[in-house]
Amino acid sequence: MLTAIIMAGGSGERFWPLSTPEKPKQLLKIFSEKTMIRETVDRILPIIKPENIFIATNIIQVKEIEKELSDIPKENIIIEPLFKDTAAAIGYSSLIIENRFKDKLKENEKIEVVVLASDHLIKKEEEFRNAVLKASKEAEENGVIVTLGIKPHKPETGYGYIEVKDKNIELNSICKVKRFREKPSYETAESYLNAGNYLWNSGMFIFTTETIFKNFEVLMEEHTEIFNELREVLKTNLTGKELSDKVRPYFENFEKISIDFGIMEYSKNIRVIPVDIDWNDIGSFNAFDEIFPKDETGNIVRGNKIKNLDSKNNIVISDDLNISLLGIEDLVIVQNKENLLITRKNRTQDIKKIIK
Template structure:
């Protein structure tokens, strides 16, 4: 199902909205997309001085596509995949100073909540919200939106994001959040952040920009536009057709006011709507016992007639598979990426994660090699995109091999 801006009543257009000059842009050699790298001037914030934005970070799941590095006791968001800090800590850190840690809520599962709290000591323990069971991101967003409403009021601005994204330019990222917050604060819309779709990737969502909200600031120059169609995880052919229509990738980042999000879920998402009253009354057990599983993208974005997109140019990538690390990590001249004691000879396009042993590759291409806790895992980079069918076939003692938490 997809949404069309002509399928229902639209909120009033923000024809008076304008965008301040963004930070300095530099061309990205690989994609040709301009990437903002400058600092947002502290004296000229896009948000008003009284607009205290909150953040909701989705950090559930173990990241099975990163087996054997990830496991139920060492989920992906606690791994140091991109730098010296766990991904969840990097995520919280890049929000500051726009959103300080005390205004960050993290939604996660019961079995990893303690580990999440330990990884982000700057975030108050009560800000880590626990889902009793995984029910999709729509339920998680509703839960967090109601909690922000309880603490800060129904018109509070919220930035929603995932813990496992890569961001190359944090200053530009915060500038984009501030820009999106300026749009969301002026009308009853949900503002998603899109970035240039440089390939027909079926793992992402796609948003097709329509009419710009301001005649003076078109989407192509950093303005905001209504979304004429949103499609979550299309086929490769469908993704290519969407790109022909100037669709952008949905980064998983969006900004909204709590009242707007809860009203949108009530209107468009029946899987969640019938349980929202219980949530508002504080009956979390009733809510999670009755809500149906769906994602925020399929359950709301594909159905909404009030979805807006702003361009995000901050070096985004979704760290969803081993293959994505080849884009996010530093590579040698032959496109090899290694962690730990890894050595490459006459080889190209390989990914190696070595813990506790040396790995030497000679005369091979596009392999993934992972050594950890006595297990050596070898496959091609292409086959590593979805390891869940493999995990279902492994003996339990092998499947849970990556169970030792990473050392600080």
């Protein structure tokens, strides 16, 4: 039985001022007439039924998500009471899925879970779905955790990397993971690209509930103890805010740690499928450089037209302000209502610092 967890609790701080806590990046219509979370759901609907899709979010965003995803059952919107990073979020959501379907399985049937971000851009959707189905089959048959790795085309410092054992990476093959690597320096990223056996870590994971909890038992014992307590709470079949309030005391005991640090970097049964799906994690405004067409001076303009003299390679987003550029380059200028951001492109990763 194939299910999905869509992670939608992020605040999208690097996309301020477009993004706010109440309406973060995943709820914005940035690249089409659909919000990013709507695009994410539509991308998997051909292979996963709406009743098998779960959204992990927080109380601030839940109303907007319910409105945006009216086809997803309300009881499938999981409200995390506290942000304790992805190990707790993915484990808790997997518990809810396990509790929902464990008594409905056919003989020898397992629950496969696909973990997806709500704010990634994937243009080759059919190739993506085929990779998910292949990963699901591998996860179910061999009890492994499978991730999708993106074949790099440039030395990127904003992504983590996956090192595979085989030097000759074949697209859509199943490879053994040697180790996960943190976001590198530019020089290290260049060496990864030249080596040929490194992939970008997309943050998409596929596993069975049985496998993920076995990994928690071995690698994150304290999380497992809390999960065992939560299993008893879930027998009440509460949902929504009622469930969120009920589990809050348990969440307070979770260590704040990502699933990458807690499990992926140490598990011995990880596989990766190298894919070419035209993927971008839209980590900052710089992603616009790869996605939107540029004018004759290299500027990207979204919204109002601009006046330009001797200015190039800028990203300008404005909803109702007339902007004139004079002799500037490599800037990001974003105006939304009463807020205006001006920064150099090489500082966009630091936007979250200024809004705090």
